Amino acid sequence: QDMNDQSELDKRVQKFLEEHRQEWNDLNVPFEDGQVLYDLIVDNNYQSALEIGTSTGHSTIWIAWALSKTGGKLITIEIDKERQKQAIENLEAAGLSDFVDFRLGNAHQLVKELEGPFDFVFSDADKDWYVQYFKDIDPKLEEGGRFTAHNVLQNMNGIQEYMDFVKKQQGYETIVDKSSSSGIAISLKK
Numbered sequence: 001q002d003m004n005d006q007s008e009l010d011k012r013v014q015k016f017l018e019e020h021r022q023e024w025n026d027l028n029v030p031f032e033d034g035q036v037l038y039d040l041i042v043d044n045n046y047q048s049a050l051e052i053g054t055s056t057g058h059s060t061i062w063i064a065w066a067l068s069k070t071g072g073k074l075i076t077i078e079i080d081k082e083r084q085k086q087a088i089e090n091l092e093a094a095g096l097s098d099f100v101d102f103r104l105g106n107a108h109q110l111v112k113e114l115e116g117p118f119d120f121v122f123s124d125a126d127k128d129w130y131v132q133y134f135k136d137i138d139p140k141l142e143e144g145g146r147f148t149a150h151n152v153l154q155n156m157n158g159i160q161e162y163m164d165f166v167k168k169q170q171g172y173e174t175i176v177d178k179s180s181s182s183g184i185a186i187s188l189k190k
């Protein structure tokens with residue numbers, strides 16, 4: 001994309017994000033957390049991303065927008081057909097559809113079937129499966145890549161188990177971003 005196309009796209013995405021800022025109510029990430037995901041991808045030039053839990057696509061927009069800068073692509077998985085439909089419409093409205101491959105189904109199976117490799121993963125579906133998602137993706141995550149997981153500051157079923165597990169991983173360095181009260185665990189593969 002040339003510079004003009006890119007700035008047109010930026011304007012369109014920014015307008016969409018501002019207009020919808022207060023309207024996300026399908027378990028979507030807060031705006032601040034979207035910004036964190038965007039920065040991680042752009043700053044590290046990540047190009048092969050996976051999202052588990054699309055819902056209606058708020059984080060998907062931030063990730064896809066970042067990938068529009070790096071020349072990357074996102075696979076995003078959702079089990080709920082209606083939410084996925086709304087996400088597809090939202091990405092279309094934001095002008096970011098070209099960067100996203102939407103998959104409908106149970107991520108428990110789909111994640112195992114994905115080939116990879118990935119350099120950026122955002123885990124935001126069923127929290128009590130976070131450990132298993134990590135185990136399934138680990139061999140498909142590149143060195144220097146990051147596995148991120150949402151809601152780690154919240155007292156949800158599976159979160160404590162996930163944090164205990166991920167902090168023990170020898171090949172990873174994990175920090176928790178506290179930009180919002182949800183919290184994002186960010187694990188760098190060394």
Ligand SMILES: C[S@@+](CC[C@H](N)C(=O)[O-])C[C@H]1O[C@@H](n2cnc3c(N)ncnc32)[C@H](O)[C@@H]1O
Pocket residue numbers: 026027028029052053054055056057058059060077078079080083105106107108124125126
């Ligand atoms: C917290 S929401 C995702 C929010 C989204 N990342 C955003 O910011 O807009 C979690 C989503 O994961 C989906 N989900 C839960 N379990 C799943 C599974 N086993 N496979 C695929 N999707 C699942 C839910 O239907 C829900 O829409």
